Amino acid sequence: MLQKVKIVYETPLKKEYAYNPSANISKLMATFTRLDNLLKYALVFYTDIVGRLEKWDETTKIGDVIFKFSPFLKAYSEYTESYNEMVTIIKEEKTRDPVFSSILENGMKHNISKGLDFGAFLICPVQRIPRYVLLLSDLLKCTPEDHCDYQDLQKALKKIKEVADHIDAAIATAENREKLIEIQNLFSTPLSILPDRSLRAKVFVPGRRFLFEGNLIKQCRKERKERRFFLFTDVLWYAFETVPGTNSYVLSGEIDLLYLSVRDVEDNAIPQDKCCIEFLSSGKSFNAYASSQDVKMKWIQQINSAIEKIKQNQNTLNRAGVKEKEIAPVWQPDEQALKCPICKSEFNLIWRKHHCRTCGLIYCDTCAPRIHNSSDRICKVCK
Template structure:
């Protein structure tokens, strides 16, 4: 028996290796052989049997040979892959070296534009991240054979290099801006004075306008030289934090500049009013290509914005350092020095609440957004809940005299600018329903949404501040033509597709707002990008380009498609989808009486959520009273009612017993002779009293 078992085992092994041989012969030369666990017909022919008397040991030797051949094939395949990877990497290195050589040649000509391989301070955080990620992809194969820890260290090393480059390149741009103010502008004033034969502005006034700039130029030129030297020799010495530690005590010059900034800008404004020739020189200088369409005041803000930039870059640098290295300790010390300089600047300022508030906001925003802008005034800030499709989300908003900032919190305790919404063309509306007494809607060309405050009082504060800021922004446009232009934009912005609609939240709609078919797990919700309604797929099968989205074709409902198609040409040429929009689509229609009044009808005497005792359970539904009829809906934005109750002849009364889980003062009922009573309860006693009063009024003919 033992011999028989041994033979069976050897036969199975032989069959397995014969399968391998068959697979190897059927595979192509360039492919890696695959091992199959199932035998083919030819395999069965090779299967050893006792009748044929094949030698099992010989088959095993053959299988071992096949296994060695397979191993050799895999090794050859890996060698080919490695050779191709090496050739690609060498080509990428050659391209990188040629690019660096070109950049070195461009560096010799001075320009305000930053180096192409070094992102400038004008670059957004996403742009810097993109440049880094593309470099990382180029050496992705380099980390393929590394362990996870080694690959992570390699990525952090490259990120440190990118941050060091960004620090040096942004310093180059900043120093160039200082040269523009302290050298080029002074030269323009001197040339105009020589041409006139006398000074166009007294020297002491010009020195007051450009106060502290000569010292800042010297400081930052020295800092730039050291940073550039470290970046150029990065492979040999991957350190940059000690440079900032060495220059740290001198960075307090920024505090003096910030403290005197308001006096400097006031001196500039006064000098332009007092000396017409000086005003002309300033205007011509700002219009020159050197200024790149920026004003002197905007350039004078650069030193104030530089300290927060140092802090942000150092924060990213520290996050990518190994904790147990000397550079990590130096970077933490440098970050502490820069933070102290920013704090010292805030403490030394005596410029008024507005400037201090703007500076504080600048230090709390993590991405490279410039809070400080000429003429900008801080008005209000606070947290509001944004009503999204699925849920309420906390968001932080800051209202300025020219825009509304929409901020998102970051894990580091800062804020990131998600949107900057200009006040021009902005509209604010509220809903009258008691259930939405904390909500208001904001409409802009770029983005529209519903916000919810913590209380009706807070909502009124935001409404008042927003409406006043919008009105003041319009009045600041002094010329008649500008006002006329804004008025035309405001009227056109209300046209379909020209401004972003507010999307109706999913939970407030249970049926398609066009055909009234109910939504289910398979019959899903879709939002029209033109009006914001919630519709089904059948009612939104077309795509049209909308102006507020840059004419990108997006999903639109059938009603909006018809409205947008009817133009001067009578038909929109870029409509995408199936079907003829001119013909009316056959829709599932609810009974006429159920569609007479929508759940959000503005002409109703009372509307809101109530709980009704229905089929031995409490059901929360939306109720509307209009013209002596009570309409019942599943949700607050449904377009067809579930049922209606004519209220004439009913009496409103109190519930005297039962329902112990509900407070007695929140319960009430409607009763009619010969009918079962309709029992309700409201969320608060005050709301219950209001509903009883509205129902009593609706039960009587006035």
């Protein structure tokens, strides 16, 4: 397959873009260099294996050949790390460059391609190592433990599994990077036109991985609004769409998972209150509503799993300075408060509503005075 890539795709592409290639094409050419290295290793490996098979008898060994070859398999890891980026580049260039698209179409029509497109060839090295693992596992099952090749096959399988694990990790890292880029692009609104209270969406943070996303109906102060939630390994984001249907978002909240907990709120008789999740944190607490019980439980499961892992890592690393913080109360929705629960005064344009920062309930100006010179208030009950 790798030899076919050189004939069908590498040669015409290098000829067409020999001078002043774009950044994307240059990256693609670097991939061909990696493929050339893989082909060299594969040919040496093939020659050694065939040499043993040609002199086959009951005492012939191939485990030592595979074990000797295993360090070179790390080249497959390097190739795999760039694979996802190459797939993205190919899609972009096919849309942008008619000449590039034509070369790929002609390659697929080539008699030795047998209808396979460029991507089908590029994925072959990614699939090779898992196939080696399966092959060696089957070979071990068919090899008696007292055979002279058994221990070498075991060592070879162990080494190749290590490479396979490294490749799996590289694939996961590459996929996570692509997803983070995708999310970053959702928050492309210029800072100059963002609302005053919006947060800057900084997606790329060391160690951060994407976990889960979806829409929930968040209980805001005056009404319920749809928000897009993004769960990462360290934080939970919620954002609003700038204009419906534009797929462009503004970050309105960020909660550190170390200080977050979620609670499954039991359904009551009111239909619109079903599938409620209570988000409790030191900075802000609120209720949000899922579209179904399944979605609700999925969110709770994902968040609790992420919280458990980050707290385990915190204990493992023995991080200093991380202390428990007080949980902010869930604010009572404005529409639920018609009068002050202490003085019974009815709320109106003059007699305004104020949330107590301790209990989250709504009181009047008199019954929930300001705390010193700040805008925060605490009701007389909580004082």
